Amino acid sequence: MQEPSDVLVLAERHGDVLTLTLNRPDQFNALSEAMLDALQAQFDGCRDDTGLRVVVLAARGRAFCAGHDLKQMRTHEGDADYYRDLFARCGRLMQSIVGCPVPVIARVHGTATAAGCQLVASCDLAVAADTARFAVSGINVGLFCSTPAVALTRNVSLKNAFEMLVTGQFISAAQAVERGLVNHAVPDDQLDQAVSGLVDAIVAKSPLAVRIGKAMVYRQLGMPLPQAYEYAAGVMAENMLTDDVSEGIDAFMQKRPAQFRGK
Template identity: 55%
Template sequence: MTNLLTQVTNDEGITTLTLNQPERRNSLSLDMLRALGDALSDVAANDASRVVVLSAAGHVFCAGHDLKEIRGQFGSYAFQKELFEKCSEVMQQIVHLPQPVIARVAGVATAAGCQLVASCDLAVAENGARFATPGVNIGLFCSTPMVALSRNVSRKHAMEMLLTGDMIDAERAEKIGLVNRVVAPELLDETVYTIAATIAGKSAHTLNVGKTAFYRQLEMPLDEAYHYTADVMASNVVSHDAKEGISAFLDKRQPEWRHK
């Protein structure tokens, strides 16, 4: 499965995971999902990694599930259940990963590929990128993709994508909150890695605290969310890096992170 995914970590703490099966439109076959899940597990345990860039080789970011694989297993409910459960597991791995994840989107991201973009913490797309949840067009509603989609864009925008299956362009994706920025293709890498480098320069401990709290509080009632985040901040402020960061700010010097 090593040919399905490439992983590169540079000296600045940025890990790049690249879907590497362009001849199959980087589809999320069961093997691809297993490879991506394994890579995410490795990254989670890598203290040298501060931020992750999720990229793809070729002209398609990800075309979703491998429909030929699905058709070949029409007779096996067990296979279909394993496939969609593994996909759901990988999407949750991204959300629960200690490091922030930035989707670098060039080309088309459809169905579970759109789900992959929505599951990342940030997304930057080239201006020619397009997005869709077109399962309704082939009789297979994008039920698992809608979990991530509906948590990133408003209900009506999500329902429009899910019910029509229509493709939207990058500018529309930015307007509805599916991606953060849209840039010219020649600026895609510069933009993505500038953001990644900015994040990588922060305390890894602080990033983990903040990312974890962000997703947890989203599902809470307002009063519970404030109670929870007040406790998070109180715990955060007594950590080494918060003490160092506050002192460095007051002393007008650069902080020296220990990532704890």
């Protein structure tokens, strides 16, 4: 049986909540090729998991994630095809997080840099320890963080994102909240409690409505305004026909807790 130190991504399931924990603490959870593959396999497995309600993405050690494994990348110096494939695989993983049918919450401590910051930006929600720091620091070694920029500019304003990208400077957890990269920053010893509170709030809602809603939000983002409203109206009309909405409205009028069944 493998020891935890041999498993790059620890998966722990409690009921309908899956916690995925990055497990390369001595390497600051850098995204090696094997780590990317391990994370990809986990998110691939989420696609058809009808009992899943929430995924929490956490990490062991002193850092959340230090980005790509630069030491491994240097062993392929001059190999453009290798780098194209590596960054494409990373992009696929980030899209799989967005495409995961249930909310994904980043639980962030320590530092999240470069592709590690991209991981945070790709999650639907993020809660950070107030001592956490964030950067897209590739520019410091002459590499513009182009793929992290895709996720970052979809979370924070362009000027704030560009400043991070061209300076490589860290921002604090409080600044990350102000800029929209993170939902909440809490004292270190309250991090698990804050994540659990968010998980509990989501799990209390209709699982069908949450899945419908996540897919709808991301799909409409790329649409012109009239098309987005037309699409949203259709989704909402279909949602109204579900048993969960009938139960939810009845429960509201009867002043009792709703008993959602995901139908």
